Amino acid sequence: MMGMIDTLAAILVTVVTAATPLVFAATGELVNEKAGVLNLGVEGMMLVGAVSGFAAAIATGNPVIAIFVAMLAGALMAFLFGVLTLSLMANQVATGLALTMFGVGLSALIGQDYVGTPIKGLAKLSIPVLTDLPLIGPVIFGQDFLVYLSLVLVAAVAWFLKSTRAGLILRATGESHDAAHALGYSVIGIRYLAVMFGGAMSGLAGAYLSLAYTPMWAENMSAGRGWIALALVVFATWKPGRVLVGAYLFGGVTILQLHAQGAGFAVPSQALSMLPYLATIVVLVAISRDSTRIRLNAPACIGKVFHPET
């Protein structure tokens, strides 16, 4: 009996850790899309964040510094994207795709010497008594601090967008950049901030992969999670709470199929590996079928280049 509960707890803990990078990346992308910018470079920014965080962790041994370095690296990548799309008015879709390819290559280059180097993963929270409770102990009181941070982030972003004046201005910029400009708001400036926030969150998501989820560096280790994060934002109809649900769904199926593979089901492992991606998309498509809701929440100016009048 105790053994089963422990196994279940272990599964649930891993579900949470599998979901957390998606929560970070998708929440960041949500903010940056709400400001009207579509950055398809999430995957690339995650990888660069992952490798920079990993390198910083090896160099300093300090996980907090490593995480900041990863966020900074993601924000720098996003800044590059901002210069191209906001200042030089390049096409956002093409630039975002290029950013992903650039990130894949750059991270592989930086990470050459780190492949196969082991590090100690991020420490898990340990509160006497509470963490020792069966099942809920490890799941609720036994995670690393980034998991709690990701939950705080979702709540904070939801509150920021809904209730603060700055959040209102950000939404307005994504809704109609011309009207926001006519009212005297700096569309380009707001978008730079939003894009760099998105980049920092992608970098953080990458760091979570290389420091906590699987404490190591491997080329292309984000394995398409950046794309899932992008899909999550759209299917969650730009609502932070739904992004959280979608991310945990993805995490849940990821872990379940791993256990299914372990149990030796007579299904090709490739098909099982596909499951989390398929399940997330199917469920979220079903949720987002309501076109009214999409139109109400989708930023009307997403992906459009803003040409200020001079």
Place this chain on the structure above:
Amino acid sequence: MELEVARSDAAEPVVPRLELRGIDKSFPGCKANDGVDLSILPGEIHALLGENGAGKSTLVKIIYGILHADAGTIAWEGQKTHIAGPSFARNLGIGMVFQHFSLFEALTVAENIALGVEGDHDMSRLEARIEEVSAAYGLPLDPRRHVHSLSVGERQRIEIVRCLLQDPRLLIMDEPTSVLTPQEVDTLFGTLRRLSSEGCSILYISHKLDEIKQLCDTATVLRGGKFVGACDPKEESPQSMARMMIGDDVKEPKPQGDAQVGEVVLSVADLSLQSQDPFGTDLKAVTFNVHAGEIFGIAGIAGNGQNELLAALSGEQLVPDGAAVVIGGQPSGRLGPRRRRSLGLSFVPEERHGHGAVPALRLTENAFLSGHLREKLVRWGLIDFPKTAEYAQKICESFDVRTSGINAEASSLSGGNLQKFIIGREILQRPNLMIAAQPTWGVDAGAAASIHQALIDLAASGAAVLVVSQELDELFAISDRIAVMSSGHLSAARPTAATTLEEIGLLMGGDGGAAGERMINVA
């Protein structure tokens, strides 16, 4: 000129609230403002007159700080100033109601207003103030509604209330009445007169000369970016002001006299259709006939089902009941746009760039896209270029399209010229049925007159013409019968000669036959 007199006569010289001297502003390829002077006194309602492209909008954007002048000075209440941006202008006390509303559809009324108001950021306090101001000025507004669910008149109220919350000392109104019913215009004028009596100056931009005569104390006229004169609208006639604006007399379209009405060409029977647009309006049992030789006008404020009706008529949205739309005796509801065109339909959509014409393609290519079937511009499956060029050339010549040549990109033409091209392209295909949406929207007076004449001539030649427009003046000038769309209903058609602007205006506001049903729908 009036102002000079007023100032020198007064014992104490009145300091103008805003004074512009020698404002220059150039864009690549055009000089939008060239040495413009403008002086607005406290409490004055000052008209800014001019055709499209005369530089009115540019001047106003300079005053509001969206654009910066290349040369010239701006003085606010006697003090020279540089208006750095819109929030600086708002701090001076300048408020602006935009022509194309600067509203955010997915946000609430209060959120929209919060974005344009400095200071107080507490939402519930702001909502209370909105209710207070809107009640005080007779501009009913619910701060918690989302903008996309509001009518155009209500949207304009948001902009006005937003300005009023700032206690403006100069209110700029850019073409405020082009989207309002005659009754809403009266209400608006009442509000503006009250503001003016409280000492607020108003800069009123419009090309509707009778309104300016009714409302304004002074007028400044621009033509081609230059100041051409000032006048007292009360002393002038609309004709004399038009002459100042255009530098020439406007040709009034000649009505065709007694319409020779033939058989029914377009018959719409009991057409009910759910809108594909979640913010759209469903059509409810729309019924009307258009006869050969007549111009049938459909009036109504935008968003009352006109887009849905036009999509159902052009074939962009198919109608499940094929017999609900009959073109030339043939049930066409389930036919696509191409099949309907082969029945003799021509369609001129409201949106010129991207719907009526492909902006990035040349005029010849745009001519080909619509005319290749009826003008037989295809040979052996390939484009017959000489014949297409000849066709495009003929359009430009017959309809006075001013362009650098038939190989110019559609996007390089001004709105009026492109519209003349699109209408000409369709008319040269000799349609039996012409459907035109807002044919003169954003087109200057000269081009509008020639488009109206072209439609009248087309009807006189025996085609049935359907015009959907928000401009009542236009419908009264050219149509033989008028019906009104309101909340997806179409009123019964009445002969233009037997109705009045007031009657149509009431129907547009939903006070006619459809209003009763609408109340039931709401309940």
